[in-house]
Amino acid sequence: MEQLVHNFFNFEILSQAWPLLLAGFWMTVKLTLVVVPLGLAGGLVVALASTSRRRLVRWLVVIYVDFFRAFPPLVLLMFIAFGLPFLGFDPGAFIAVALSFLLNTSSYYGEIFRAGIESITRGQHEAARSTGLSVPQTMVYVVLPQAVKNVVPDLVSNTLEVIKLTSLASVVALPELLYAARQAQSLTYNATPIIAAGIIYLVCLWPLVRLLSRFEHRQIALH
């Protein structure tokens, strides 16, 4: 028991590691603030493209989504960070992470938005079009507001996954929270920083999880 406390819940170690952890925390926040909006925007574009009248466009979307959902994000990130420089383009760690996350998460967000758009009945489109709204106007003012509302729980749930996935950035030496914690661990020969990082994730993500289960309860109540 004492061993456990010494190795995993050591306050002395924690205070030593704290500045490093804090820096890592802010990097994770920064990553999240870049990666989530990018993924949402990319996902919206993907979903809108999947409603295109052109079959070619819809096909390209299917290929894009299938590819990036099946391709491991870790490999994608490593390829972009370490492979692209050989092609004469070195994006740097942060951009590499942003780019690989855009490709990966936009395909997931895109599928969620698409499900939302498809949940809107034909009658809604027709009512809007019958008053003279164009196709894009119908999308923006009638379909999307309802579609997004219908999939908010899925968007929140996916966002939770994306935030946890930002720890992948450690493989390209971007000092986000988990990277910082591992660094602190190897400096102190103690696992406390890792536990601390875990607790920070827990505390930050818990409100989102609460929110999600509130949505889920409300949906059950509605049905």
Add this chain to the structure above:
Amino acid sequence: MSGDRPILEVRGLHKSFGHLEVLKGIDLAVRKGELVFVIGPSGSGKSTLLRCCNRLEEPSSGSILVEGVDVMAPGTNINAVRRRIGMVFQSFNLYPHLDALGNVSLALRKVVGQSRAEAELAGQAALERVGLAEKANSFPNELSGGQQQRVAIARALALQPAILLFDEPTSALDPELVGSVLAVMRELRESGMTMVVVSHEMRFARSAADRVIFMDHGLIVEQGTPEKLFNAPDHQRIKDFIASIEH
């Protein structure tokens, strides 16, 4: 001159879905202020006829003129034409995320280009016409079916259309709510609105329609005054159809 021209003119309209020919040559002219009632068995093409008029359905051949404008012509801006043709659906199709006023004023803002204040003023006036001024800030799920359908009528009316198309406007309503919607339609007729109504409300047709059209298998079989069609039609299948509905 434009007084003589029909508001809606359909000539030789054909419509096929794949191999299924649903409209087999429809000719129809609707004069200003006229209320034309369309009846016919299920699948006879009534909805398709209405939906071709504002090109929710793409006609296979024939021509459709609204106020003399060829709806099918390549140069025609369909969104501009649709402002002139209001449509009311069986299932209301109100926007659930907007309140009644939002439903009625959306197209005024985005299609006509009015400011929010202008659009809400005009929208409020349209709601007043259907007797729902005090429901402006209610959302569709807070309204009865009859009220929802009246908001849908106001949404079409707000654009000041030349003609209104109704596709079974009361079929989805509980019987006790039908009257309120028919009352609004009657008021519209009295104020001179041009209307084409697909409906099974025979009593309303008898008292309000100028002309009744009977469709079957994608063709207009017979048309005439309500008295003629309901009391002494030339075709036996019309008698049978009316008997089947009135029970």
